[in-house]
Amino acid sequence: MNFTLKVWRQKNAKEKGRFETYHVKDIAEDTSFLEMMDILNEQLIHEDMDPVAVNKGCHSGPVSFDHDCREGICGACSLYINGHPHGPGALVTTCQLFMRNFKDGETITVEPWRSAAFPVVKDLVVNRNAFDQILQAGGFISINPGAVPDANAIPVPKEKADKSMDAASCIGCGACVASCKNGSAMLFVAARVSSLALLPQGRPEACRRAKAMVAKMDELGFGACTNTQACEAECPKGISVSNIARLNREFLSAKFKD
Amino acid sequence: MADKLISHIPDGPLAEKWTKHKADIRVVSPNNKRKLDIIVVGTGLGGASAAASLGALGYNVKVFCISDSPRRAHSIAAQGGINAAKNYQNDNDSVYRLFYDTIKGGDYRSREANVYRLAEVSNKIIDLCVAQGIPFAREYGGLLANRSFGGVQVSRTFYARGQTGQQLLLGAYAEMNKEIARGTVKSYPRHEMLDLVIINGEAKGIITRNIETGEIERFGAHAVVLATGGYGNVYFLSTNAMNSNGSAAWQCYKKGAYFANPCFAQIHPTCIPVHGKQQCKLTLMSESLRNDGRIWVPKKKEDVAKLRNNQIKPSQIPEEDRDYYLERRYPAFGNLVPRDVASRAAKERCDAGYGVNETGLAVFLDFKTAIERLGKDVITDRYGNLFQMYQKITDSNPYEEPMMIYPAIHYTMGGLWVDYDLMTTIPGLYAIGECNFSDHGGNRLGASALMQGLADGYFILPYTIGDYLSHKIQEPKIDTNAPEFEEAEKKAKEKINKLLSIKGKKTVDELHKELGNLMWEYVGMARDEKGLKTVISKIEDLRQEFLKNVYVDGANDQFNQELEKALRLYDFFDIGELMAQDALNRKESCGGHFRTEMQTPEGETKRDDENYMYVAAWEYKGKGEDPELHKEPLKYENIKIAVRNYKD
């Protein structure tokens, strides 16, 4: 398969970016999207080696993009492909997207996450440190390793454990923020708050946690949630917006207690 | 200098060693802890749990990782589960049995005392993780569920769907976040350690490169903990994350830390087969699938030919024409034999011409029987996300047709040599998790790496490091202007400039693929003397080519992934070479290390306990010099050593 790629190039956070157009040829259907990007990069490096290459001058070396596990679990990959975070298709991360999902000869646009809270580092790489900061504000259970009961001391109904696991599958990729016209991080925050609030171990701090994390989110410049549900549609892990309702309940009861 | 290799195993009966040792070692008072700095490199299960626990104790911790967030460490990808000797299933499990299985699974090449301690603390890990809010799988009664992994006959593996590593890591990361909020831990994401700094023979700090800006920085501390994972990516294609590498450990080796058993690498039997030249990463299908999946190839070559030409579907081959070769060869353990055994058996069938895909390098993993027995819903509940992942990658539906799998490099049992306290041969430098060699001998059992990483980080290192630091309470903050820091920084910068200035004709990945092919061919599933000698000289040639002909795009003062890769590849040549040397030295077959000269008539591994029952610890002797081999003899006082038997 052959493709035309319109890729966002940006040297660093300060400089203005632009689109560059590249062509890749003879890509096998079984190739993953990131493998296709690897092939493009090998091509660009070889062009860099050759001082008289035709393309010389119109690009700046290989395209930077975040990736690590390539198994859809680490949350590093973060490409905005043809207007969708993680590209077309539901429930998939960029690294698990395969070229068989595109048409031969198609033009594909590749951009970074765009959100005020995620500044561009280079090309398609953004800084998602804000997510860490939100979790540092309260996304944990305050315990001490020395003083915990036997693991089976607190039975948890299977249904609750399963629901908690559903919410806990969030990979922290930020697609929810990138898909939201307000740049809200509600789905991400709600996923963590819910996964802990659903378990008896997480109850003692549930209200405090919700309040602290929402406050941090606001402080870091994420937008407000207006319930457009774009996040749920684009989330690669199928995190449900019902978690946002649960977060709101925890948040309100925290306010109520104040 | 053999005297550096003192394991410091406490005296006394096996079951009392750890308790006694804890009573004997010194502790640091809370007000002194505050004055002591500790560097933790890595935020996988080992590093994150260590940083969280050390922070909770009140030490000043700085924690470093390559990714943009600590949560993305390679541990996140672990799927199957974590072992513990809880005996919740009432199937006669015990600390002793977990200890015994681990030693046997490791083919009698690990230390009794370390492994026993690991089994002993395993139960506390599960208690702690549940308290952290990890949503482990549960039964309808609300209690924790278990499953089985290879090499054992009990059900002791705890799991959170097929995302156990993710959940355990998020737990450790959350505890670390709690400490960051409290101010005891400071996190430095996108900071790659380039060198270790030693002052007066003791580890006192590190040199890092800021991945976003290229800035080279210095950090000092009273002790350094390395938790940087394994070196499986020396093979280029592996199940490890793309950024996993062996460089940090390797720098420590070059500064005097011994490197143990480098040739012990694990090849995982159930990975998705290689599909083409453009691939850069292999995907694991969790071992847990072997609980319900049955592995087979056709009995008849004509069926093989039809499969390869897509003339028939696997499901059309009748039962009587299928060779369930693991069940045939190993009736007692069947599909749940340890990984090295399952991998070699797959290779044996494929070498004999029964491989089921067009490359001839694949076997089937079939759920037909399980779906008939348990129903599709139960299978979905157990493995849903793995089935989904398989289908996404291969475009084939595992509920209808069997999965195709083939062995791939997965884990490295070798690593920095450590004593019972997890300290390397450099005082003040500790190594935990996959980057040390400690607990798995020649082969690691499934679900034991997560157990080891968390045991080291939550329950062992926080105790043992106190003993060393109790002698440092008078020591002031480390001065990073010391000449040793100066020198290390200068060297790091020179190395970077050198790589950037070569401007040759081959990309980093092209050279890495060549190295990977060499390693897989000669230091992979089957090794022999001739091949190992050949590969050592081939690696040297390739290294020379790398130094003359690599092209590293870009500059240092920017986000530069090519430079990152080149720095890691630089060390992979050395690591590959030491692996081959170690494999050449070990003239026995043992665990994942299979010397074709040493096998039984049935093709099973043949150990040589008389001559090789030792840990091979290699000491760096300088550039161009042969490393020196030190031997730590292994003693088995509580276990009867035997031929590993999974047949009956």
Ligand SMILES: Cc1cc2nc3c(=O)[nH]c(=O)nc-3n(C[C@H](O)[C@H](O)[C@H](O)COP(=O)(O)OP(=O)(O)OC[C@H]3O[C@@H](n4cnc5c(N)ncnc54)[C@H](O)[C@@H]3O)c2cc1C
């Ligand atoms: C696909 C897969 C599935 C697995 N499933 C299981 C399972 O089910 N059960 C099980 O027990 N085990 C499993 N394993 C093995 C297990 O996941 C690993 O052995 C374990 O997670 C290693 O943890 P670690 O903390 O030692 O290192 P890692 O998780 O590899 O973390 C290494 C850390 O070090 C950092 N780092 C590395 N170099 C540097 C440097 N120079 N400077 C700064 N930081 C650096 C990295 O950024 C990272 O944070 C699996 C492995 C794979 C590949």
Ligand code: SF4
């Ligand atoms: S909620 Fe979904 S989209 Fe948002 S960070 Fe988590 S996994 Fe990504």
Ligand code: FES
């Ligand atoms: S690279 Fe890890 S989720 Fe895509």
